[in-house]
Amino acid sequence: MYKRDRIRNISIIAHIDHGKTTLVDRFLDITDTVDRRNKKDQFMDSMDIERERGITIKSKPVKLNYLADDGITYEINIIDTPGHVDFNYEVSRSLAACEGAILLVDASQGVEAQTVGNTYLAIENDLELIPVLNKIDIPNANIEETLAEIVDLIGYSPEDCLQASAKTGQGVKEILEAVVKRVSPPSGMLEAPLKALIFDAIYDKYRGVVIHVRIFEGSVKAGDRIQMMASGEIFEVVEVGYFLPQMEITDSLDAGEVGYIIAVIKDVSSAKIGDTVTSANNPTDTALPGYKEAKPMVYAGMFPGMPEYYDELRKALDKFKLNDASLVFEPENSPALGFGFRVGFLGLLHMDVVRERLEREFEIACILTAPNVVYRVTLQNGEVAEITNPASFPEPGEFLRVEEPFVDLSIITPSEYMGNLIGFITSEKRGDFKAVENAGKNRVVLRFEAPLSEIMFDFFDRMKAISRGYASMDYEILGYRESDLVKVTILVNKETVDSLSFIVHVDKEYSVAKKVVDKLSELIPQHQFQIPIQAKSRGRIIARSDIKALRKDVLAKCYGGDVTRKMKLLEKQKEGKKRMREIGQVTIPQNAFLAILRIGEEE
């Protein structure tokens, strides 16, 4: 048997918490892949933040050597896919590196919207699907219903679905057997020029960028000169190897295999996900299909709490970018917040992760302004401008039309919540209801077209509340469409705070402006004087809320108390200051800058 015929490249499609990490751990046990002494609790989850939130954004691939029932040892490569819609492009590239995918569904939860989205991506990539019902050890697992949902989704018969418990190990070996039998080995000629797909790239402090590749044709070894087809950049290969899951050097990576290439690349932006690596001396004519430049979907301002931290913030963002090609930033000067950066993210989860890591790893506390989508404005002279900052949104009369990104939104929900969900999305979220389809017993898929901005902010929690936690969502970008949008500016104590301005649809101008000024008046602490908070749009004040004056000294509380307590309080205030901002005479705390994100909280 050729080496290539013993290879299987797969990924695991699963909704958050359906048990992907646990299943891979069982695979590692069965194949004795990880030395148990070195084994952490769960191998696949790597970053602290991910561990705390219980979500895996991305993990290293892993190569298993599995001795199958037919007596042959197979090389099974498992490529992880991020489980969040912010990273859909990366999911599609990881799937493109595989011939098969395990579709893992928690039998106590059923099929969720994200699973459906990723299953369609797998089908588009011609992957062989192996449906697996997980957590069958749970007493209230709905095996029959979940089976029916899977049958509805992919049209397989129930007999094709495996049943397992990643926790107890029941049925896990059968999954590996199915992978070997049902998934085809990779094709692709070893003698052809090198053609490898980059499905991930991470930055290593000591070794530079480590590219994760799937070799489609040809081979690559140390000493080869490789070329990135999108950028044209050329590098010399220093090392190639496999993920066991720790990196293990090898002589060459051949057609069909998954592994890594190290080539003294200083910046991940030289090794873009989805790009094709070829040989510089003997290049292939055609790149692998599907490469796209990852484009940030949301932008927010990031400002150091105090001007002296500006350089630190810039250095931290620079370092961050080494490992995250999808992060973009440029300097921004705000009249209210001073010097900072306008930062582009793939989505809100991406934004949260970046902010948290800046705080933890770089100990930088910064002020983050409310995120916004990218607007496309056609000016009077016909010029088209992309607006990433509400502060630079033109005044009415200065532009001909404005467009915003729209998405195809799908929601899976028990049918009893259908009416309320449709009502919420069409009346409050500017959504257009398009279709409803059955998804198993008593469950439906609802399809809408809606503006991205509406589903990005104040959407998920409302959807969950309306459906008592049962609905799940997924979306795909449709493109830009014209909308009637206006800019609302906020004045605090009669001064315009540019970083609080936001863009809103004219129909919601008054209601949102009112909610924002009310929210701000709760979030901004009382001062010694009264503070008016006003919202202004199209030249008029459209909403106002006042913060009453206060007369109290923080230290008064500590009068007579011991000195250390007083010191601690002062110390704490100093810390807090880093994330506060003096605007004129008013101190505005960090959370006020995100007020627009929270206007739905009390409903």
Ligand SMILES: Nc1nc2c(ncn2[C@@H]2O[C@H](COP(=O)(O)OP(=O)(O)OP(=O)(O)O)[C@@H](O)[C@H]2O)c(=O)[nH]1
């Ligand atoms: N009872 C039971 N619990 C399971 C089973 N498989 C996983 N779990 C539990 O389900 C929870 C989520 O499992 P993970 O493996 O972390 O899920 P995941 O899909 O990797 O989650 P993300 O990393 O967020 O994508 C954990 O508490 C597991 O212990 C199973 O077969 N039976």
